[in-house]
Amino acid sequence: MAKCEGGVPEHISGIDRAIVSKVIVFNIILFTSLLQVIIPSFKLNSGHEIPALGYGTWLGINDKDEFDYSDWDKMLKTLSYCIDVGYRHIDTAHLYRVEPDIGEVVNRKIKEGVVTREEMFITTKVWQHFHREADVEVSVRGSLRRLGLEYLDMVLVHWPMSISEEGVDEKIDYLETWRGFESVLSKGLVRSIGVSNFNVEQLKRLVANCKVKPAVNQVELNLAFGQKELVDYCNTQNIKITAWAPFGAMITSRAPPDAPGPRVDDLTLVAIAKKYGKTVMQVTLRYLYQRGIITIPKTVTPGRVLENASIFDFELTTSEFSTIAKFDVNYRSNRPTFWQNYTNYPFEKYDVPESPIPESLRKWKNGKNNDME
Numbered sequence: 001m002a003k004c005e006g007g008v009p010e011h012i013s014g015i016d017r018a019i020v021s022k023v024i025v026f027n028i029i030l031f032t033s034l035l036q037v038i039i040p041s042f043k044l045n046s047g048h049e050i051p052a053l054g055y056g057t058w059l060g061i062n063d064k065d066e067f068d069y070s071d072w073d074k075m076l077k078t079l080s081y082c083i084d085v086g087y088r089h090i091d092t093a094h095l096y097r098v099e100p101d102i103g104e105v106v107n108r109k110i111k112e113g114v115v116t117r118e119e120m121f122i123t124t125k126v127w128q129h130f131h132r133e134a135d136v137e138v139s140v141r142g143s144l145r146r147l148g149l150e151y152l153d154m155v156l157v158h159w160p161m162s163i164s165e166e167g168v169d170e171k172i173d174y175l176e177t178w179r180g181f182e183s184v185l186s187k188g189l190v191r192s193i194g195v196s197n198f199n200v201e202q203l204k205r206l207v208a209n210c211k212v213k214p215a216v217n218q219v220e221l222n223l224a225f226g227q228k229e230l231v232d233y234c235n236t237q238n239i240k241i242t243a244w245a246p247f248g249a250m251i252t253s254r255a256p257p258d259a260p261g262p263r264v265d266d267l268t269l270v271a272i273a274k275k276y277g278k279t280v281m282q283v284t285l286r287y288l289y290q291r292g293i294i295t296i297p298k299t300v301t302p303g304r305v306l307e308n309a310s311i312f313d314f315e316l317t318t319s320e321f322s323t324i325a326k327f328d329v330n331y332r333s334n335r336p337t338f339w340q341n342y343t344n345y346p347f348e349k350y351d352v353p354e355s356p357i358p359e360s361l362r363k364w365k366n367g368k369n370n371d372m373e
């Protein structure tokens with residue numbers, strides 16, 4: 001068998017070789033351009049549109065409680081592919097340490113003409129160390145600089161608690177933090193503002209005491225953790241919910257030992273998926289979309305990029321929808337109990353021994369990029 005270089009068989013030479021090469025490149029471009037997804041949008045209370053599905057960029061922390069850099073390159077390649085095939089919404093955060101790299105990919109795609117800045121929707125988040133009113137602008141301007149952007153589409157208060165790098169409870173009221181958010185909005189640094197990991201009581205208090213209502217609350221939400229009360233309240237206020245960890249404990253290797261189903265091989269979900277020629281993950285994301293929820297699944301596997309976004313060409317029936325709704329057993333799979341004694345911790349507390357905050361969630365500002373201030 002003749003060896004191929006650049007896909008061109010060895011026995012083809014000279015001008016023919018150049019032509020064959022061009023044909024191969026053309027076909028690759030054609031193939032990629034055919035593999036496009038069109039992702040619909042939801043309207044936010046700010047008047048702006050947000051794509052109903054985005055790309056999540058949190059790489060997580062490893063067994064040693066360190067930030068996990070192992071999939072860094074894969075994630076950036078996958079992100080680049082995402083934009084090529086039609087993703088327009090990226091979810092990131094100051095904490096994730098990836099803003100400079102995300103910005104590099106986005107700006108390259110804009111330069112290459114694949115996408116315009118206006119077509120992209122970029123969300124980042126302000127970390128717990130920046131909750132004083134004046135610090136919000138410092139954080140947002142830092143994110144803009146790291147991302148190489150002139151404005152952000154959305155900035156979220158990452159968590160309601162304010163904690164210093166040393167782990168000290170700063171007890172700053174999130175109403176103060178929110179005033180900083182309203183200020184960066186009025187200065188045009190960001191187009192919509194929102195919160196993350198706020199419970200219903202915190203949201204009600206914020207709504208009662210703000211000039212600008214949050215456009216979004218980003219929380220853990222998946223089949224086993226449907227967050228009905230929170231979603232119902234947000235619907236009355238026209239606040240959209242974005243689901244982080246949309247797959248929850250479905251992936252066995254990621255599931256805590258006591259986690260209830262469904263898992264990816266659940267027979268009910270498999271049957272529904274089969275009916276539509278879809279996967280269980282697609283059925284999951286479709287169900288969340290039909291609930292009016294924005295999702296931001298993370299994957300570093302290019303093959304899953306199109307899978308996760310190919311959910312807008314089928315519709316679950318009312319009966320299938322009700323069947324899937326029954327998986328909701330109010331099970332939270334992510335429990336950051338190391339924060340549970342801090343002021344404004346938003347979740348239920350568990351009877352577990354006190355443990356320190358992982359270093360990677362505190363003294364992280366000079367991470368891999370050495371430019372996180």
Ligand SMILES: NC(=O)c1ccc[n+]([C@@H]2O[C@H](COP(=O)([O-])OP(=O)(O)OC[C@H]3O[C@@H](n4cnc5c(N)ncnc54)[C@H](OP(=O)(O)O)[C@@H]3O)[C@@H](O)[C@H]2O)c1
Binds near residue numbers: 057
């Ligand atoms: N606001 C917050 O506090 C907060 C907290 C956590 C996360 N987030 C955001 O939410 C995003 C998503 O949450 P997450 O990353 O925790 O959880 P997730 O998206 O529910 O799950 C990610 C996992 O699912 C796998 N996966 C993705 N697509 C799949 C598919 N089609 N089939 C099988 N497995 C698939 C990924 O594997 P591979 O990567 O190996 O493909 C990865 O292991 C984050 O990236 C981040 O942007 C926000």
